[in-house]
Amino acid sequence: xxxxxxxxxTRIEGHLRIQAEVEGGRITDAWSSSTMFRGIEKILKxxxxxxxxxxxxxxxxxxxxVHSIASIRAVENALNIRIPLNAELxxxxxxxxxxxxxxxxxxxxxxxxxxxxxxxxxxxDPAKTAALAASLSDWPLNSPTYFKGIQEKLKAFVAKxxxxxxxxxxxxxxxxxxxxxxxxxxxxxxxxxxxxQREVIKIHAIxxxxxxxxxxxxxxxxxxxxxxxxxxxxNADKIAEIGELLKRAKTFVEKVYIPDLLAVASFYKEWAxxxxxxxxYLSCGEYPLDNSGKAEKLWFPAGIILNRDLSKVYPIDQKxxxxxxxxxxxxxxxxxxxxxxxQTEPKYTGPKPPYDMIDTTGKYxxxxxxxxxxxxxxxxxxxxxxxxxxSGHAGAKGAVDMVLKKLxxxxxxxxxxxxxxxxxxxxxxxxxxxxxxxxxxxxxxxxGGDLAVHNGEKWDPATWPREAAGFGWHNAPRGAxxxxxxxxxxxxxxxxxxxxxxxxxSPRDGKGQxxxxxxxxxxxxxxxxxxxxxxxxxxxxxxPCLACAVHVVDAGGGEMVQVxxx
Amino acid sequence: xxxxxxxxxxxxxxRHLDLPRIFAERGISRRDFMKFCTAMxxxxxxxxxxxxxxxxxxxxxxxxxIIWLEFQSCTGDTEALLRAANPTVGEIVLDVLSVDYxxxxxxxxxxxxxxxxxxxxxxxxxxxxxxxxGAIPVKDxxxxxxxxxxxxxxIARDVCGNALAxxxxxxxxxxxxxxxxAPNPTGAVGVKEAVPGATVIxxxxxxVNTDNLVATVVHFLTFGKLPAVDxxxxxxxxxxxxxxxxxxxxxxxxxxxxxxxxxxxxxxxxHCLYKMGCKGPETFHxxxxxxxxxxxxxxxxxxxxxxxxxxxxxxxxxxxxxxRLPNVPGFGVETTADKIGTGLAVATxxxxxxxxxxxxxxxxxxxxxEKEE
Numbered sequence: 001x002x003x004x005x006x007x008x009x010t011r012i013e014g015h016l017r018i019q020a021e022v023e024g025g026r027i028t029d030a031w032s033s034s035t036m037f038r039g040i041e042k043i044l045k046x047x048x049x050x051x052x053x054x055x056x057x058x059x060x061x062x063x064x065x066v067h068s069i070a071s072i073r074a075v076e077n078a079l080n081i082r083i084p085l086n087a088e089l090x091x092x093x094x095x096x097x098x099x100x101x102x103x104x105x106x107x108x109x110x111x112x113x114x115x116x117x118x119x120x121x122x123x124x125d126p127a128k129t130a131a132l133a134a135s136l137s138d139w140p141l142n143s144p145t146y147f148k149g150i151q152e153k154l155k156a157f158v159a160k161x162x163x164x165x166x167x168x169x170x171x172x173x174x175x176x177x178x179x180x181x182x183x184x185x186x187x188x189x190x191x192x193x194x195x196x197q198r199e200v201i202k203i204h205a206i207x208x209x210x211x212x213x214x215x216x217x218x219x220x221x222x223x224x225x226x227x228x229x230x231x232x233x234x235n236a237d238k239i240a241e242i243g244e245l246l247k248r249a250k251t252f253v254e255k256v257y258i259p260d261l262l263a264v265a266s267f268y269k270e271w272a273x274x275x276x277x278x279x280x281y282l283s284c285g286e287y288p289l290d291n292s293g294k295a296e297k298l299w300f301p302a303g304i305i306l307n308r309d310l311s312k313v314y315p316i317d318q319k320x321x322x323x324x325x326x327x328x329x330x331x332x333x334x335x336x337x338x339x340x341x342x343q344t345e346p347k348y349t350g351p352k353p354p355y356d357m358i359d360t361t362g363k364y365x366x367x368x369x370x371x372x373x374x375x376x377x378x379x380x381x382x383x384x385x386x387x388x389x390x391s392g393h394a395g396a397k398g399a400v401d402m403v404l405k406k407l408x409x410x411x412x413x414x415x416x417x418x419x420x421x422x423x424x425x426x427x428x429x430x431x432x433x434x435x436x437x438x439x440x441x442x443x444x445x446x447x448g449g450d451l452a453v454h455n456g457e458k459w460d461p462a463t464w465p466r467e468a469a470g471f472g473w474h475n476a477p478r479g480a481x482x483x484x485x486x487x488x489x490x491x492x493x494x495x496x497x498x499x500x501x502x503x504x505x506s507p508r509d510g511k512g513q514x515x516x517x518x519x520x521x522x523x524x525x526x527x528x529x530x531x532x533x534x535x536x537x538x539x540x541x542x543x544p545c546l547a548c549a550v551h552v553v554d555a556g557g558g559e560m561v562q563v564x565x566x
Numbered sequence: 567x568x569x570x571x572x573x574x575x576x577x578x579x580x581r582h583l584d585l586p587r588i589f590a591e592r593g594i595s596r597r598d599f600m601k602f603c604t605a606m607x608x609x610x611x612x613x614x615x616x617x618x619x620x621x622x623x624x625x626x627x628x629x630x631x632i633i634w635l636e637f638q639s640c641t642g643d644t645e646a647l648l649r650a651a652n653p654t655v656g657e658i659v660l661d662v663l664s665v666d667y668x669x670x671x672x673x674x675x676x677x678x679x680x681x682x683x684x685x686x687x688x689x690x691x692x693x694x695x696x697x698x699x700g701a702i703p704v705k706d707x708x709x710x711x712x713x714x715x716x717x718x719x720x721i722a723r724d725v726c727g728n729a730l731a732x733x734x735x736x737x738x739x740x741x742x743x744x745x746x747x748a749p750n751p752t753g754a755v756g757v758k759e760a761v762p763g764a765t766v767i768x769x770x771x772x773x774v775n776t777d778n779l780v781a782t783v784v785h786f787l788t789f790g791k792l793p794a795v796d797x798x799x800x801x802x803x804x805x806x807x808x809x810x811x812x813x814x815x816x817x818x819x820x821x822x823x824x825x826x827x828x829x830x831x832x833x834x835x836x837h838c839l840y841k842m843g844c845k846g847p848e849t850f851h852x853x854x855x856x857x858x859x860x861x862x863x864x865x866x867x868x869x870x871x872x873x874x875x876x877x878x879x880x881x882x883x884x885x886x887x888x889x890r891l892p893n894v895p896g897f898g899v900e901t902t903a904d905k906i907g908t909g910l911a912v913a914t915x916x917x918x919x920x921x922x923x924x925x926x927x928x929x930x931x932x933x934x935x936e937k938e939e
Binding site: 355 | 629631636637638639640641642643644645646648649650651654655656659660663664665666668669670671672673674675676678679681682685701703706707708709710711712713714715716717720743744745747748749750751752754772773827828829833834835836857858859860862863864865866867868869870873881885886887888889
């Protein structure tokens, strides 16, 4: 048996370490550790709840909108604020383009190098590459000359001998299966996607000043004013620009990302039987279609799937969420308690740096172990799409069936590393196709004379009750996110976040149940334990975001004054 | 990409970079190259006559090795780099710099990633540039941020201590940033405080404006030294003026036209956001000129006030964000617009008489740590 450590896991957000045991060419057990802690929730105590979104946004600069959205929703929920329809639709546009851009970056820049051997692309025949590309899509950049140009650039770069971020990687590893032509095509698209993402995310700058970290969110609405007759507001000009960028986003997803995803997946079908993980899925639903705040008005439905059984979707009962710190570096309960009764203090028991191994029989991560009804849950695009599919969402059903048919596999293939990666593409496709409808709804509403972007009735803290509490859900690119706030005397009394990567990256709980990363790694084949390519494939399929995942749940103590379900 | 490294060190010695040739290979014309040089001289606030000098520097110099470290970060500054346009991130990574270590983008992981960093540390000792993103927690022996079993503090001492220079990207690496906000649970500090012996230039902002990062590197390549900085270690070309003084809404401030409610007519008409908590009058940064995402926009341009993110401790000194700045000389709700405008003009003149880096609005109880450049 070989014990291996992969630290740092690169091409993710944040600091993640995997320790694993390998026997007979397969992983027999695995432990997921986060090695960075900031304590932002502790920092939030005593501050103005209207500032919380700005602080929590800095949980993460990759999923740069998600904690702002969950935060303002939590405060609005606590204070019973209904936001104007325009603000809801602007939020949908911001959330949607974040999902599309983030997922494409993940596929090409964080995940692709697990499947694509860039060096092999040097051997490709550009004419055959163009023929392959043309057989998949009518994307205009697919001539032999174009691919020859890309290949020559690569050759020139390699000839310089300093490979920068491509140095010391796993090129030539036996687990790479793509023919040289597919490798060249994917490498060309790696570069195109870099340019594309920079363009389409300008929607955030138009609506919210900049990306990363757009600065436009407000408790009660949005800070971008709407006025067709002003140059300092969202006007016809800017709406037209957003419309063009949305078109560009959709075209790339339809003509490049999805065809690439299907082409790459068709060479790696054995990964439809690897990396299943815990088999329970949590999605909190997203994209309000009006400003009623009602769960049934969400475009993607919320729900839970247990034991890979797609015949039933259970509603979420937030009271069943607990967090255990049995293996996390905090004081507190091994059994797991509801977030509101959580513990606060860091309690590091790991080795003093520098160290080689972390003893995983005790506490071994800064991530806690959230559980639903005592079980490990996976969240993320696979959960989102499975819940939508099983709930009969027409778009999800069509897209899932299309992908399964093109790959020639059944729905059981979804419960895997490959399924997770495919589901991310499906979510991207559905959102990219839907985004322009929300822009149309916004235009129609403005046309009707509604220019409101903010509900200011409760802007002044003097109008607030002495105590209030609430929470906000947001189905982020990486899955179900919830923020929980308690307000007292106009200040934050307690603030907590239960984050997608906390669910997924969690260590074992008090009962010894593995978290989703850990469970998904068990059984993974390893061609060469010193080159952990296969570990990267499965871990990257979750799109880890560790800065998000680590947080303190504060012990504010006592019961919630009121809890409302969004 | 194959194992083409000759391993005999010749590669690192002969690291000549023929930028025009490489740009040509990537379909970038001489004209575009000169445009890039001109754009850089604009960011750096240099006279146009220096454009040929920038071009010459870029043509003559090799690609500097970069080790990009992430500590207590949110990766927002790496994301900002992905939005770079002049040059694009593809050009930066392939042509302009040799990004030898960056956890977010590099293909290698685990010990292969560590090896890549060690190689640069050894072969380029004293010649590479360290870029740091995120704060360094120094409390409790550095346990709050470890990579490959080493503490962030040890890695920073090693990498920044042996670098030609360290550029901190974002407010966290510069001054501790959000992890250092009260009560600073992990003892987070910026690089200069963690590694006092290192040569550090600070590029605060949340996130860093990539144009300023590229300009700092280009300045270095052009002049062979780092740009002049203010008392907070920030280059004057990017942080030498207050946001308020370059703000497109300044005329509304001077005219006494303020937004008092979100979505109001004044808000829709682009009036001054001072009363909504804008921190522009106390913040030094080139946001109004340089903007973000290829000059698409910046906070005030989209209707939200400045949060003061390029200032040390802004998390504590600029919050609550929606509360207007206190104790502005000659300013009060009862003051007429004319008086406000005059007061500001006088204050500004005084500030710039003191070489422009001392905020006239700083509260009296705060120490004035700035010194003249």
